[in-house]
Amino acid sequence: MLHTEREYSKLIAGDFYTHHMEPGPDDRTMILNMGPQHPSTHGVLRIVIEIDGEYILRAEPVLGYLHRMQEKMGELKTYLQYMPNMGRVDYLHALAWNWAYVGAVERLGGIEVPERAQYVRVITTELNRISSHLLWWGAFLLDLGAFTPILYAFDDREKILDLLQIPTGSRLTLCYFRPGGVVNDLTKDFIDGLREFIPHMRSRLPMYKGLVTDNIILRKRVEGVGIITEETCRRYGATGPVVRGSGLAYDVRRAEPYSVYDKFDFEIPTDKECDAMGRYNVRVAEIEQSLRIIEQALDAMPDGPHMVKGAPKVKWKAPAGESYFAVEGARGKIGVHVVSDGSNTPYRVKLRAPGFCNMSLFAEVARGVLIADAVAILGSLDLVIPELDR
Amino acid sequence: MNGISQMWKNISGLWSLIVGLKITGKYFVCPQVTVHYPRKTVDNLSTFRGPVELVASDNDPTKPKCIVCLQCAGACPSGCLTVAAKPAPKPTAEEIKAKKEAEAKGEKVKKAAPKELGTFRYDFTLCSLCGTCVDTCPVGSLQFSSDAYLASRNKEDFVYDLLARLADQAKGIKSGSSQSKE
Numbered sequence A: 001m002l003h004t005e006r007e008y009s010k011l012i013a014g015d016f017y018t019h020h021m022e023p024g025p026d027d028r029t030m031i032l033n034m035g036p037q038h039p040s041t042h043g044v045l046r047i048v049i050e051i052d053g054e055y056i057l058r059a060e061p062v063l064g065y066l067h068r069m070q071e072k073m074g075e076l077k078t079y080l081q082y083m084p085n086m087g088r089v090d091y092l093h094a095l096a097w098n099w100a101y102v103g104a105v106e107r108l109g110g111i112e113v114p115e116r117a118q119y120v121r122v123i124t125t126e127l128n129r130i131s132s133h134l135l136w137w138g139a140f141l142l143d144l145g146a147f148t149p150i151l152y153a154f155d156d157r158e159k160i161l162d163l164l165q166i167p168t169g170s171r172l173t174l175c176y177f178r179p180g181g182v183v184n185d186l187t188k189d190f191i192d193g194l195r196e197f198i199p200h201m202r203s204r205l206p207m208y209k210g211l212v213t214d215n216i217i218l219r220k221r222v223e224g225v226g227i228i229t230e231e232t233c234r235r236y237g238a239t240g241p242v243v244r245g246s247g248l249a250y251d252v253r254r255a256e257p258y259s260v261y262d263k264f265d266f267e268i269p270t271d272k273e274c275d276a277m278g279r280y281n282v283r284v285a286e287i288e289q290s291l292r293i294i295e296q297a298l299d300a301m302p303d304g305p306h307m308v309k310g311a312p313k314v315k316w317k318a319p320a321g322e323s324y325f326a327v328e329g330a331r332g333k334i335g336v337h338v339v340s341d342g343s344n345t346p347y348r349v350k351l352r353a354p355g356f357c358n359m360s361l362f363a364e365v366a367r368g369v370l371i372a373d374a375v376a377i378l379g380s381l382d383l384v385i386p387e388l389d390r
Numbered sequence B: 001m002n003g004i005s006q007m008w009k010n011i012s013g014l015w016s017l018i019v020g021l022k023i024t025g026k027y028f029v030c031p032q033v034t035v036h037y038p039r040k041t042v043d044n045l046s047t048f049r050g051p052v053e054l055v056a057s058d059n060d061p062t063k064p065k066c067i068v069c070l071q072c073a074g075a076c077p078s079g080c081l082t083v084a085a086k087p088a089p090k091p092t093a094e095e096i097k098a099k100k101e102a103e104a105k106g107e108k109v110k111k112a113a114p115k116e117l118g119t120f121r122y123d124f125t126l127c128s129l130c131g132t133c134v135d136t137c138p139v140g141s142l143q144f145s146s147d148a149y150l151a152s153r154n155k156e157d158f159v160y161d162l163l164a165r166l167a168d169q170a171k172g173i174k175s176g177s178s179q180s181k182e
Helices: A005-012 A016-020 A071-075 A083-089 A094-109 A114-141 A149-168 A186-215 A215-220 A230-235 A276-300 A352-358 A371-381 A387-390 B002-029 B072-074 B091-106 B132-134 B161-168
Strands: A032-033 A046-052 A055-062 A320-327 A333-340 A350-354 B052-054 B082-087 B117-123 B142-144 B160-162
Touching: A046 A371, A055 A371, A071 A083, A071 A350, A083 A094, A083 A387, A094 A114, A114 A186, A149 A320, A186 A276, A186 B002, A215 A276, A215 A371, A215 B002, A215 B052, A230 A352, A276 A371, A352 A387, A352 B082, A371 B082, A387 B091, B052 B161, B072 B082, B091 B160, B117 B161, B132 B142, B132 B161, B160 B161
Parallel strands: none
Antiparallel strands: A032 A046, A046 A055, A320 A333, A333 A350, B052 B142, B082 B117, B117 B160
16 A cells, blocks of 8 residues: 555656665655766766765666677677677777787687787787777766867877777777787888877877866866775775776786786886876876887887787687686776687686776765766766676 | 965966966967868778778679688678579580580599679678678688768668679779669
8 A cells, every 4th residue: 555655656756776776764865867868977877876965875876778798699609700799898998808808719729829919919909098098088077077178189089090990990899809819910001100199199198287187177176086995996896097096006917917018118107096086197197108018019019920820710619618818908907708618609708897896886985975076986987888788 | 374375276276277278279279180071081091991892803803703612601790791602504405415425434524613603792781890701711802892981871772782893893883882782
């Protein structure tokens, strides 16, 4: 029996998740949906929030609006046929996912990758990382109400996409790596263009600082907002700029160096402030570090084949067993776990998306903050929704 | 004292706005970096991987290199290629007779002519441009075109008959503007 109007409205309004958010004993609080169509979620992330005025009492992220069964598809396609999926898990840093998957397959099949291909992978992946950070930079500021920075970021990002198009052929959903190497070798056009681009990008960084980083309005908006302690990061398994913005210098490229990353001299930027500004600073500093890695890789890149002889073909059968390979993506640690039963399709593919762990801590961090600050926190986590849902 | 220092911090922070405006002003008078699409187009499409197309054989621009091995159709993750050979012409009664006679004499029998490509249908709506078919082709009969400007109101317009497209290309009709449609 429905005693009150409140109980009745509870039954007809909302869905499972809003019912899960029990309203308080009085009418002081309100249950509200942020998303799935909210401009600050950059996709279809939905957050159910309970608010008291402008303050968030509880926040509950709801996932699954972009679930595409990426892991199940891995069980149905052969090892090589699964490659195009990797460009679509995290479309902003597609090459890191490419690498994580081919790395797992190579480890499984014991495939050697030529030295040159390793360097080509480093160069293209770092370039892709810069483009990802630039887009985040623009989109984050867009969330905070600053419109023009994204236009500056896209100007530079466009140059990177033009460069990446030369070897990969695409601009966004890159499918460039293969078990055993890369599809195309780097051409002279690409290398010349890249050598021109590095000083150009360096010259733009002070401009970004003057335009945005030092801006008093931005600083007032993000400094001290969304404090994530190192301990919280550890509990949720957060990685990438989120954990480095909390002062922990964890980077897969340094912690468990893969490929040729142990040969490069680069720093892991960290920030002790633990707030949204800290994460901002880490990402901007990473652009410079990526440029450093690219420069060193260009100088050290040897000649040779870009694909190993006898690389797996489409119907290639992997030896039975399992393998795990982790790389450092723009958002954190990307891990791919492949289990093989000896047939030409994987038995199981498990994708470890960094965004999922980074997003999980939002529920805790957003408690008690203003709605406007929640947008700043969400933006500073750099979420890519297809990666969360996979 | 604390309040005064805080106030001074806020006021001095206003200088950052002037710095920002100076940058905005500088870029305001810079030449435009964008390309006005319908009036101008970009010129770096040669490396762009557009829809797949057939490669003509070296001695006949109307015939593809394809040997109808069907490996590309099997390799495609989304099954967007439909490849079939032309039905082999039925041997006439005389040919069968001649063949039997030759076999009876113990002579070497001429093998059947190599298969000829009959249909090569390519559904671009399913394609993810991964290049698995191009990598797989043993004779290099597939390549990426550089068509970037594709638009249509009909889904069927993106189901290409690549053989007809190759014939058009041989005639010198520019591909892309006159894609042969199913």
